[in-house]
Amino acid sequence: MKRAFTRLLAGLVLAGSLAGVAGCETQRGPGDEAVPDARLETHAVLESTPTAEGLEYIRQVADAHQRADDNPDKAAEILREALAITAPEDLGEAEILRLELAARLGETLLPERAREARELLTEMVPPEKSLPIDRASAHALVVLGDAALAEGDDALAAGTFARSIRMMSLLRQELKQ
Amino acid sequence: MSDLDQDRLKQELQTLGEDAPTQDELTLATADGDDAVDVAVVAALVGISEPLENAELSEMSQARAWRKVEGRLGLQAPRPAAAQSARRRPWAMVAVGLAAAAAVTFIIVRPGPQPDGEHHEMAIALQTQARQGLSTLGVEPGGESARAQQMLADYEARMEGAG
Numbered sequence: 648m649k650r651a652f653t654r655l656l657a658g659l660v661l662a663g664s665l666a667g668v669a670g671c672e673t674q675r676g677p678g679d680e681a682v683p684d685a686r687l688e689t690h691a692v693l694e695s696t697p698t699a700e701g702l703e704y705i706r707q708v709a710d711a712h713q714r715a716d717d718n719p720d721k722a723a724e725i726l727r728e729a730l731a732i733t734a735p736e737d738l739g740e741a742e743i744l745r746l747e748l749a750a751r752l753g754e755t756l757l758p759e760r761a762r763e764a765r766e767l768l769t770e771m772v773p774p775e776k777s778l779p780i781d782r783a784s785a786h787a788l789v790v791l792g793d794a795a796l797a798e799g800d801d802a803l804a805a806g807t808f809a810r811s812i813r814m815m816s817l818l819r820q821e822l823k824q
Numbered sequence: 825m826s827d828l829d830q831d832r833l834k835q836e837l838q839t840l841g842e843d844a845p846t847q848d849e850l851t852l853a854t855a856d857g858d859d860a861v862d863v864a865v866v867a868a869l870v871g872i873s874e875p876l877e878n879a880e881l882s883e884m885s886q887a888r889a890w891r892k893v894e895g896r897l898g899l900q901a902p903r904p905a906a907a908q909s910a911r912r913r914p915w916a917m918v919a920v921g922l923a924a925a926a927a928v929t930f931i932i933v934r935p936g937p938q939p940d941g942e943h944h945e946m947a948i949a950l951q952t953q954a955r956q957g958l959s960t961l962g963v964e965p966g967g968e969s970a971r972a973q974q975m976l977a978d979y980e981a982r983m984e985g986a987g
Contacts, residue, residue, distance in 0.1 A: 808950035
């Protein structure tokens with residue numbers, strides 16, 4: 648009974664917390680304090696028609712991940728270079744690959760270079776940008792939340808984690824279909 | 825939940841004058857792994873669907889709702905053994921918790937600036953949930969490389985199929 652009620656209270660706190668942040672636009676109060684922004688726009692990723700350029704891009708990204716695995720000390724530099732590669736316009740998979748690169752780069756930079764991680768991921772997954780319904784989006788959002796928390800920006804962290812949880816809920820629905 | 829824990833649970837309920845737990849309640853109480861995430865996510869989604877504020881909720885109504893929340897939390901106190909409570913319905917605790925969450929949200933969550941401590945605690949709680957969710961989805965450190973390789977193999981296969 649006690650355990651069940653404890654779990655209920657935990658769910659209550661979580662529900663209240665998420666209700667508190669969900670749907671809030673970033674606002675500034677009289678004390679210039681930010682309010683968590685939990686907006687989440689999403690879209691489905693469709694498979695693109697394979698092209699030689701698309702194949703080359705995916706190969707370059709896969710190689711970059713492999714090199715980062717083999718050279719942990721240079722991983723940040725390798726991943727940044729991979730992010731700088733221009734993806735073919737018609738390659739739908741590029742969006743997911745870039746989010747994966749950014750998430751991994753962010754984790755590599757944390758915790759010592761939290762500001763760099765935050766700046767990178769803020770640009771990749773801002774609340775007003777539609778994100779693909781994919782675990783790469785959830786991953787990138789979580790890493791941004793980690794970076795924000797490391798930097799002491801609790802409002803950004805709370806809003807971003809809430810967005811990631813909503814993304815994961817969508818993913819679980821997709822998996823169950 | 826082991827048989828020993830179940831027996832202990834039943835004993836505690838009996839001491840409080842409560843009915844024995846139904847199978848649904850036992851399932852809720854022992855949810856772990858994916859089930860715990862499901863319960864938490866559903867609770868979160870219902871919480872998200874609630875409006876942040878209700879302009880029609882007067883101070884008196886807010887105070888009344890707060891007393892209700894306090895009253896529900898006070899249910900942990902033992903009841904007289906002779907009292908016969910109404911038969912528990914499945915999901916009753918979940919419904920009570922979600923209703924209380926909505927009431928607490930009206931009262932506690934207000935637009936505008938909040939003390940830093942509240943945002944920090946919220947962020948920490950959400951981080952824990954988010955990390956657990958990632959793990960459930962199979963997102964693990966070092967998994968990006970394998971996924972990129974898989975995408976490459978799939979893309980090559982589609983190219984060969986189209987060619």
